[in-house]
Amino acid sequence: MNGFDTIIEGVLLGGVYALFALGLSLIFGIMRLVNLAHGDLILLAAYLVLSVTTVLGVPLAASSLLIVVVMFAAGFALQRLVLERVLGDDILPPLLVTFGLSIVIQNGLLLGYGADSRRLQAGAFESSSVTLLPGLSIGLAPLAALLTAVAAVALLQLIFYRTSLGRAFRATADSPPIAQLMGINERNVYAIAVGLSVAVSVIAAITFGIRANFDPSIGPARLLYAFEAVIIGGLGSLWGTLAGGIVLGLAQTIGARINPEWQILAGHLTFLAVLMVRPRGLFPSRRP
Amino acid sequence: MTALLSVSALDAFYGDFQALFGIDFELQQGEAVAVIGANGAGKSTLLKSLAGLVRNRPDAIRFAGREIGDSPAANIVRFGLALVPEGRQLFPSLTVEENLLIGAYGGERTSPWDLQAVYRMFPVLQERRRSAVTVLSGGQQQMVAIGRGLMSNPSVLLCDEISLGLAPIVVEDIYRMLPRIRGNGTAIVVVEQDIARALRSTDRFYCLQEGRVTLAGRPADTDQDAIRTAYFGT
Numbered sequence: 001m002n003g004f005d006t007i008i009e010g011v012l013l014g015g016v017y018a019l020f021a022l023g024l025s026l027i028f029g030i031m032r033l034v035n036l037a038h039g040d041l042i043l044l045a046a047y048l049v050l051s052v053t054t055v056l057g058v059p060l061a062a063s064s065l066l067i068v069v070v071m072f073a074a075g076f077a078l079q080r081l082v083l084e085r086v087l088g089d090d091i092l093p094p095l096l097v098t099f100g101l102s103i104v105i106q107n108g109l110l111l112g113y114g115a116d117s118r119r120l121q122a123g124a125f126e127s128s129s130v131t132l133l134p135g136l137s138i139g140l141a142p143l144a145a146l147l148t149a150v151a152a153v154a155l156l157q158l159i160f161y162r163t164s165l166g167r168a169f170r171a172t173a174d175s176p177p178i179a180q181l182m183g184i185n186e187r188n189v190y191a192i193a194v195g196l197s198v199a200v201s202v203i204a205a206i207t208f209g210i211r212a213n214f215d216p217s218i219g220p221a222r223l224l225y226a227f228e229a230v231i232i233g234g235l236g237s238l239w240g241t242l243a244g245g246i247v248l249g250l251a252q253t254i255g256a257r258i259n260p261e262w263q264i265l266a267g268h269l270t271f272l273a274v275l276m277v278r279p280r281g282l283f284p285s286r287r288p
Numbered sequence: 289m290t291a292l293l294s295v296s297a298l299d300a301f302y303g304d305f306q307a308l309f310g311i312d313f314e315l316q317q318g319e320a321v322a323v324i325g326a327n328g329a330g331k332s333t334l335l336k337s338l339a340g341l342v343r344n345r346p347d348a349i350r351f352a353g354r355e356i357g358d359s360p361a362a363n364i365v366r367f368g369l370a371l372v373p374e375g376r377q378l379f380p381s382l383t384v385e386e387n388l389l390i391g392a393y394g395g396e397r398t399s400p401w402d403l404q405a406v407y408r409m410f411p412v413l414q415e416r417r418r419s420a421v422t423v424l425s426g427g428q429q430q431m432v433a434i435g436r437g438l439m440s441n442p443s444v445l446l447c448d449e450i451s452l453g454l455a456p457i458v459v460e461d462i463y464r465m466l467p468r469i470r471g472n473g474t475a476i477v478v479v480e481q482d483i484a485r486a487l488r489s490t491d492r493f494y495c496l497q498e499g500r501v502t503l504a505g506r507p508a509d510t511d512q513d514a515i516r517t518a519y520f521g522t
Contacts, residue, residue: 167390170381177341178377180361181370183394183440 006257008138010250015146016211018245019204020222021229022152023197025241028230029285030173030193033087036098039223040105041198045071045205046214047113050120060122060206068202075198079191087190102219109216120209145207152200153242159196160238169193228271234281243282247274292317292475293338293369293444298348298357300330300337300499307333307342309499315444320466320476322486322507325496326519331479332374334496335446338477339371340364352443366394370442374449374479376433378421385417387432391439399441400472406435409465427458434462444475451482463489483515497521 024038035041045067052063082101086093122141129137160166172179172189180186208214208222225248233244248267255266274282295313299306308330315321323331336342338349340361348357356364365371370391378387388406392398407414410431416424421432430450437445451459459482466476466489480486487493487507495503495518503510503518 171379174379182390183365185362
């Protein structure tokens with residue numbers, strides 16, 4: 001059952017990568033904004049959850065909800081107070097600003113929490129598993145991560161394609177001035193999009209923080225995986241991003257199975273291969 | 289009677305470039321007015337100023353007792369002034385029905401125009417409501433653009449070159465709907481290059497040339513030569 005194990009492990013890891021990537025994919029799709037601080041925002045969320053659970057003693061589920069709300073508000077404010085000023089035809093200023101933000105968050109976390117590795121405690125949930133077949137068990141936490149990723153994509157799809165807010169998102173992505181003619185306040189739409197993106201990152205932070213250790217310096221590496229998942233899946237497609245995360249997860253676990261040193265390399269090579277064969281990703285959005 | 293919409297001494301700029309010079313313009317409730325003029329005369333700029341896409345002094349434009357010269361476009365459509373932009377400018381990511389629904393995004397004015405009323409006027413749109421707008425014919429796209437404008441239930445509908453690039457028979461179909469729109473009390477401003485068509489379907493006209501009003505009046509009281517001079521400026 002060795003090969004089968006690897007595939008399941010890869011798919012489950014892909015769920016975590018997809019969650020990293022969703023927020024990035026979301027605001028790129030709506031605003032054409034590449035948020036270089038995305039990985040660090042995920043870490044910030046992880047540390048906030050850590051603080052609320054350990055210092056205040058709030059249960060993980062409740063503190064997650066609280067931090068989702070807090071981070072949504074933070075994302076909203078980030079757009080209205082900072083990013084809004086640099087968004088425009090030139091893509092360089094927002095890149096520089098989010099790059100700077102990444103450094104600020106990293107050093108802020110270092111100052112506040114130190115450089116030690118931390119981990120979110122989820123009690124028995126971390127180590128429990130379900131047995132699918134005799135001799136084949138799946139860890140509950142990674143399974144929950146994958147299911148959460150699927151649910152998050154489904155929910156975002158629902159918002160995008162079934163609600164008035166979703167129509168406003170898509171219309172604004174098509175043409176901001178014409179969207180304004182419809183009574184859509186572009187500034188609010190963008191701020192909600194960034195808020196949503198950062199809120200989704202909290203989910204990513206929790207699934208990741210239960211699974212692995214984190215310290216303030218690892219944000220940029222998470223950003224890299226997120227980027228790769230978005231590009232593999234195809235820009236502007238949320239289901240594509242989920243698929244991209246799973247492809248990346250599979251590549252890494254299969255690589256690791258062949259030789260443990262190859263885990264990261266195999267992911268990057270797969271990314272390059274997809275770029276060469278399908279430069280627009282596996283499931284590019286229909287929009288030109 | 290005070291006008292529903294009045295523009296006084298409007299100067300509009302794109303950066304340093306001045307596109308309009310001291311425009312005066314009035315519109316009564318339920319009226320249909322044509323704005324004619326050659327390419328670059330400032331017709332579209334006038335409509336964009338009214339819709340809030342080009343900002344001006346607050347008191348340059350008064351609408352229903354409000355000074356709206358510097359209001360953002362997203363507010364102006366809520367006040368009841370909707371623009372059907374030149375070249376239709378539908379949202380390609382949205383279906384036909386979604387394009388119509390987003391016209392009602394402001395959401396404060398709900399009658400008489402809703403999805404059903406638009407479909408009654410343009411039945412073909414109901415048949416194609418789930419289609420992407422990119423696969424519609426030009427005429428159907430224009431119907432969506434007009435329907436989208438009406439969904440906000442405006443008291444003034446601004447139509448920028450709605451016949452542009454359409455077959456004459458399709459233009460005829462679309463213009464036939466204007467009385468129906470006015471029948472609900474909506475005033476209409478049409479910007480047209482086709483002078484004869486514009487004058488036939490409106491009560492009054494303004495002729496622009498190089499950013500200034502060169503002639504205004506009722507089509508029936510104005511002779512062709514005067515219009516030609518105002519239009520070409522010979």
